[in-house]
Amino acid sequence: MSAVIACRDLSFGYGAESLLKDVNVSIPAGDFVTVVGPNGSGKTTLLKLFLGLLKPARGGVEIFGVSPRRARRRVGYVPQHPRLDPLFPVSAVDVALMGRLGRTPLLGGWRRDDREAALSALDEVGLSDRAGDHFAALSGGQKQRVLIARALAGGPELLLLDEPTAGLDAHIEEGFYRLLEELNKRLTIVMVSHDLGFVSHFVKSVLCVGREVVVHPTSEVTGEVIADLYGGDVRLVRHDHRCSEEGHRHD
Amino acid sequence: MTELLTAFTEHRFLQYALLAGLLAAIPCGVVGSYVVIRRITYMAGGIAHSVLAGLGLVHYMQVVHGVTAVSPMVGAIVAALVAAAVIGWVGGSMGQRVDSVIGAVWAVGMALGVVFIALTPGYTTDLMSYLFGNILMVTARDLWLAGTLVLLVLVVTGLFHRQLLAVSFDAEYAELQGVPVGRFTALLLALTALTVVVLVSVVGIILVIALLTLPAATANLFARRLGGMMALAVGLCAALTVGGLALSYGPDLPAGAVTILLTGVVYFAAVLVRRRNV
Numbered sequence: 001m002s003a004v005i006a007c008r009d010l011s012f013g014y015g016a017e018s019l020l021k022d023v024n025v026s027i028p029a030g031d032f033v034t035v036v037g038p039n040g041s042g043k044t045t046l047l048k049l050f051l052g053l054l055k056p057a058r059g060g061v062e063i064f065g066v067s068p069r070r071a072r073r074r075v076g077y078v079p080q081h082p083r084l085d086p087l088f089p090v091s092a093v094d095v096a097l098m099g100r101l102g103r104t105p106l107l108g109g110w111r112r113d114d115r116e117a118a119l120s121a122l123d124e125v126g127l128s129d130r131a132g133d134h135f136a137a138l139s140g141g142q143k144q145r146v147l148i149a150r151a152l153a154g155g156p157e158l159l160l161l162d163e164p165t166a167g168l169d170a171h172i173e174e175g176f177y178r179l180l181e182e183l184n185k186r187l188t189i190v191m192v193s194h195d196l197g198f199v200s201h202f203v204k205s206v207l208c209v210g211r212e213v214v215v216h217p218t219s220e221v222t223g224e225v226i227a228d229l230y231g232g233d234v235r236l237v238r239h240d241h242r243c244s245e246e247g248h249r250h251d
Numbered sequence: 252m253t254e255l256l257t258a259f260t261e262h263r264f265l266q267y268a269l270l271a272g273l274l275a276a277i278p279c280g281v282v283g284s285y286v287v288i289r290r291i292t293y294m295a296g297g298i299a300h301s302v303l304a305g306l307g308l309v310h311y312m313q314v315v316h317g318v319t320a321v322s323p324m325v326g327a328i329v330a331a332l333v334a335a336a337v338i339g340w341v342g343g344s345m346g347q348r349v350d351s352v353i354g355a356v357w358a359v360g361m362a363l364g365v366v367f368i369a370l371t372p373g374y375t376t377d378l379m380s381y382l383f384g385n386i387l388m389v390t391a392r393d394l395w396l397a398g399t400l401v402l403l404v405l406v407v408t409g410l411f412h413r414q415l416l417a418v419s420f421d422a423e424y425a426e427l428q429g430v431p432v433g434r435f436t437a438l439l440l441a442l443t444a445l446t447v448v449v450l451v452s453v454v455g456i457i458l459v460i461a462l463l464t465l466p467a468a469t470a471n472l473f474a475r476r477l478g479g480m481m482a483l484a485v486g487l488c489a490a491l492t493v494g495g496l497a498l499s500y501g502p503d504l505p506a507g508a509v510t511i512l513l514t515g516v517v518y519f520a521a522v523l524v525r526r527r528n529v
Contacts, residue, residue, distance in 0.1 A: 085288065098420065150424070
């Protein structure tokens with residue numbers, strides 16, 4: 001089984017400053033990876049390199065064995081809670097349909113299979129009864145689910161999410177992770193996490209972005225690994241099925 | 252009112268004016284909606300003002316060199332498209348600040364127009380009608396040209412409505428879907444340019460920005476989907492131009508200005524009615 005994502009000697013920087021240096025990671029099919037690291041460490045940048053929105057300064061990324069641009073049809077992307085216009089005139093299904101643009105002809109309207117894919121994606125995220133609702137009128141958690149439906153409508157094999165739970169209530173977050181767990185049965189998932197509060201019982205690997213970028217199986221993520229990543233000023237608190245950090249500052 | 256109706260049956264220029272207003276309502280609602288959701292009102296403003304350069308040049312050529320083959324509207328189309336291209340190119344590909352480029356196109360276009368008009372001997376009453384519109388001076392040739400532009404705008408937006416919506420909603424995601432975002436932004440600017448030209452004959456260069464965006468912004472307060480927003484905006488635009496024409500005729504006020512006053516009143520009233528608890 002070849003890797004879904006393979007980076008070799010990947011380096012990237014904005015201007016002269018190098019942000020990511022010699023990243024060598026490989027993510028196998030079916031994995032559920034959460035990307036963690038301090039603010040400004042390059043988590044989102046790494047995701048954008050996987051998407052081909054940014055070009056590496058040195059080294060390279062391959063997604064499904066080809067360049068990120070060529071792999072885009074097989075990749076679904078859920079952006080960081082987007083800065084959307086609250087009056088924007090679209091319904092939930094309109095947004096889900098936008099995930100079909102890469103798969104339909106250039107001209108004309110949506111076809112029946114586009115509509116079916118969009119509706120079934122909304123169904124999968126539990127929003128089939130809200131398909132006709134004004135997108136802006138949905139709650140934060142529902143909007144985030146619609147954006148996942150948009151990614152799913154294109155029929156991806158790899159799902160990339162950028163801080164999908166930022167700003168969501170804890171109980172909504174819980175349901176959200178259950179949805180991802182369900183999706184992980186057929187998709188490889190890479191999720192940037194806004195803090196170390198990842199849910200460990202179904203996240204299979206942790207990709208730590210710091211001075212160096214390393215993948216650990218979840219079982220290996222110990223206080224030492226995290227202390228090393230965050231510079232030592234971290235205290236771990238173990239919960240029933242999640243672990244989260246406390247006592248370190250984001251800067 | 253009966254006086255107006257009698258005048259309407261008697262005077263061809265009033266019939267042309269009505270037709271011009273109704274025709275302009277179509278791209279006004281459709282393209283105006285994109286301008287509003289893509290938030291490019293001030294790009295449209297820059298394009299509108301640069302139209303004076305084209306109008307001035309054609310006017311100059313007609314009076315000074317006797318060239319009558321080109322109608323002022325064609326001059327307006329060329330100027331608007333050039334302005335759209337410059338804004339798209341300098342503000343997009345060349346990476347300059349978009350608002351600086353808009354300001355440059357806006358003022359340079361006006362300045363060129365003023366220079367051409369100054370070089371043209373004779374009365375400068377045309378300047379006022381360019382700036383504030385004179386729907387009562389619409390000719391049959393203008394109507395044909397406007398009709399062609401409206402058809403073109405409708406066909407293009409019909410063919411690419413999904414891409415235009417996606418680029419307006421989330422350009423980064425559209426790019427990931429393989430939509431050439433830069434080209435569709437340019438296309439939207441070109442459509443805006445053509446729409447501006449059609450609207451200039453109704454309300455003039457300075458007021459066009461309000462007619463292009465306020466009916467769409469008003470419609471957006473009531474519509475939840477783009478199609479509904481466009482339909483409502485077209486209806487509003489038609490009602491506003493006809494209303495402006497009717498209200499201005501009796502007291503002999505400028506139709507363009509009355510139309511815009513009406514447009515502004517409707518917009519602010521709608522905002523108050525649909526006020527949200529933020």
